[in-house]
Amino acid sequence: MTSKARENYDVVIVGASIAGCAAAIMYAQQGLRIALLDARSDIRAHKVLCTHHLQPCGAPILQRLGATEKLLALGMVETVPKFWTPWGMITPDAAENSPPPGFNVRRETLDPLLRQLANDYQNVDLLLGHRVSGLLTKNGTTAGVYGTEQGSAFTVEARLTVGADGKDSTVARSARCDSVSASNGRFSYFAQLSGLERPDGESSLSWFMDPDVAYLLPNDGGISVLVVFPALDKLGPFADDLSTAFLAYANALPGAPPVRREHIVGKIVGTKHFSTTLTDPVGNGFALIGDAAATNDPLWGIGCSWALETAQMLVDATAQMLTETTSHTLDSHRNVNAALTEYRSARASMTKHIDYMSGYAGGRKFTAIERLLISAATHDHDEAQRFYLFGSRLIPAEQYLSTRSVARAAQKHLRHCLRRRSVAGT
Structure with a gap:
């Protein structure tokens, strides 16, 4: 020009x-x-x-652009994640009415x-x-x-x-x-892994460890993307020796496949202060x-x-x-x-x-209401799907965190606790 x-x-x-x-x-x-x-x-x-990762809310637009089939032909992975939490696993796709998938590419x-x-x-x-x-x-x-x-x-x-x-x-x-x-109370590092055994096939695995978070995402080209978001107080070892600290953190994730140095493709990349x-x-x-x-x-x-x-x-x-x-x-x-x-x-x-995500980015632990919603999602399929839909932005934050939604989750969680207590007493 x-x-x-x-x-x-x-x-x-x-x-x-x-x-x-x-x-x-x-x-x-x-x-x-x-x-x-x-x-x-x-x-x-x-x-x-x-x-x-492309959350399900973006999938119809990808189709509108004429990109979906081309990307699938290039190996884009269709996936619904599973979530590890301190209160149990959340498996949104376990119900008959499986939620809409996202894509990893x-x-x-x-x-x-x-x-x-x-x-x-x-x-x-x-x-x-x-x-x-x-x-x-x-x-x-x-x-x-x-x-x-x-x-x-x-x-x-x-x-x-x-x-x-x-x-x-x-x-x-x-x-x-x-x-x-707003400042971020967690840092993040990303690595592409080749030859890694995927324990759950094409399912993405997520760890909400309160307050740390991590993801293992199957991707195109036989690559898995591992992302870790530790709280800032854990930054020291990563600053001293990134690859050693990253591998140690990855191999401490509950139920994660073993990650070795030879799995890592290219550089581990990340950011320390992502506002x-x-x-x-x-x-x-x-x-x-x-x-x-x-x-x-x-x-x-x-x-x-x-x-x-x-x-x-x-x-x-x-x-x-x-x-x-x-x-x-x-x-x-x-x-x-x-x-x-x-x-x-x-x-x-x-x-x-956005306000919710910005607040959580501060590195805080889950509130009592969040713990209740997550706990209910570990043993109730409907609550598991609502958790997934909220994270995927298919339902708004104000709906998921509404008084009605919290009350419904509380009732289900109480019934679950009573059933467990009854079984334990027999």
């Missing part, structure tokens, strides 16, 4: 990862013209620090596929190696972006600018968006999606699916308006901002869940 302003687009999207590619594909399906920019030059680029498989699917649309210009520096403004509203590509300046004008450029979003920073951050951030997702002529709008605790494995969900929310709120109006007039900008208000309202449905 030269230093000259490129032909106007309907939408310019900064960041060609999950959220950005999903939004580009869905906008393109509506016939809109999209510029999809990414600072990285390689179409095979992918995020490394990730649970590589490595980002080195997922990211390039989504980028290629976006690039296959003739009305999407995938512009790799384009580093955005700031926002263009016209008549007081955001009108695109500017930056550099191989040392040359570029500008891209569009009626709507979308920041899908991750935790340290240039779009959010340039727009001076309001945000709220959570909630950012106002809408401004004058622009919107934020994915991690640019909310950086969530990776402990819940929700980031990939919420990237898909926020992209869909934005497209559903704005695509019709963008297809019906083609000008860059003041009235058109007002229509854009009105549609963005709808996106903000849709995005607000996630706030309670």
